[in-house]
Amino acid sequence: MYRQGGLSLTRQETEHSGKEHSYSHVHGVVDPELISTDRGLYAVKWAFAGLMVTALFQILVVWVSGSVALLADTIHNFGDAATAIPLGFAFLLSRKKPNKSFTYGYGRAEDLAGLLIVFLIFLSAVVAAYESVSRLLSPQPVTFLWAVAAASIIGFLGNELVAKFRIRVGKEIGSAALVADGYHARADGFTSLAVLFGALGVWLGYPLADPIIGLLITFAILHIVWGAGKSVFSRMLDGVDPQIVDDIRQIVSQVKDVKDITEVRVRWLGHRLYAEVNIAVESGLSVKEGHEIAVNVRHRMLHGLNYLSNAVVHVDPLGASGEAFHRRPEHEPDIPPANSH
Numbered sequence: 001m002y003r004q005g006g007l008s009l010t011r012q013e014t015e016h017s018g019k020e021h022s023y024s025h026v027h028g029v030v031d032p033e034l035i036s037t038d039r040g041l042y043a044v045k046w047a048f049a050g051l052m053v054t055a056l057f058q059i060l061v062v063w064v065s066g067s068v069a070l071l072a073d074t075i076h077n078f079g080d081a082a083t084a085i086p087l088g089f090a091f092l093l094s095r096k097k098p099n100k101s102f103t104y105g106y107g108r109a110e111d112l113a114g115l116l117i118v119f120l121i122f123l124s125a126v127v128a129a130y131e132s133v134s135r136l137l138s139p140q141p142v143t144f145l146w147a148v149a150a151a152s153i154i155g156f157l158g159n160e161l162v163a164k165f166r167i168r169v170g171k172e173i174g175s176a177a178l179v180a181d182g183y184h185a186r187a188d189g190f191t192s193l194a195v196l197f198g199a200l201g202v203w204l205g206y207p208l209a210d211p212i213i214g215l216l217i218t219f220a221i222l223h224i225v226w227g228a229g230k231s232v233f234s235r236m237l238d239g240v241d242p243q244i245v246d247d248i249r250q251i252v253s254q255v256k257d258v259k260d261i262t263e264v265r266v267r268w269l270g271h272r273l274y275a276e277v278n279i280a281v282e283s284g285l286s287v288k289e290g291h292e293i294a295v296n297v298r299h300r301m302l303h304g305l306n307y308l309s310n311a312v313v314h315v316d317p318l319g320a321s322g323e324a325f326h327r328r329p330e331h332e333p334d335i336p337p338a339n340s341h
Contacts, residue, residue, distance in 0.1 A: 039173050050165075067210055072128035072218065075124050080185060087177060108270065110175070110269075111270065131214065132217075133211075136211045151195070152194075153196065158189075167186075173271055201213070235268050251304040257285075257293050272309035275312070277313050280315075298313050
């Protein structure tokens, strides 16, 4: 029978061959995460190659034309390509198994890589702003306008192809960082088109159009920094979309014999979700019966929630459930006063 302590169910307790339970498949951590991580590395590698080719072509045009708007866009594209390095390292690190020092594994490395990515994007904005202001104060002629226009179009096409690739793979594996990096590349593509308008302004007789467009690109980069920064810092603080919590409650509430759902906690570790759920069942049930309910809850959660990698289900008897109950004074340990001897 249940007492106040309750019962917790983790992954290891539900990885059975089907002899005890009605379903015979296994929910494992390593295989799905390795597959998704390999896909992420694949996307990072080819996106890096595509952006580097685009940026190298653009830097040659900057060298012969002197276009500061194209320089700003090229710097941004190099910065975007460089984000593949920390993200790729994070994907590699996340493949390592949990150990006694890192009991949840290394998924948080992806979030740390996100912080570095945001910093690199911000740094590219600073450099672009410096070059644009310098050119405003000391104007220099822009030559080979046709080459600048061609480079801006190639920059747009290269970034858009990379954006589509990153977003598609990111959605497949549930990596918000990779999806965000894809939208970042798409924004870079539109800033490349802005360079085209700068070249057009110079051709029409407005030489300051080039550095002004460079400043506009700088503000566009800062806008990306703001959006990406909010997303990354939210994850670092274990923030999730409230809809995920609502979805978990909806899924668990449909499981037979679950009488109450007292707590739901969920967070991202890299591109995988981890959840903790406290449920209440009838106090007259045996431990085995409560265990069966917990197994069913976890089974439904893993099937009903995308990107969920693990779930811990804690079972309490009805009337003595939830963390609030266990925090009651009679359940607190005896702690001596701070100044006691």
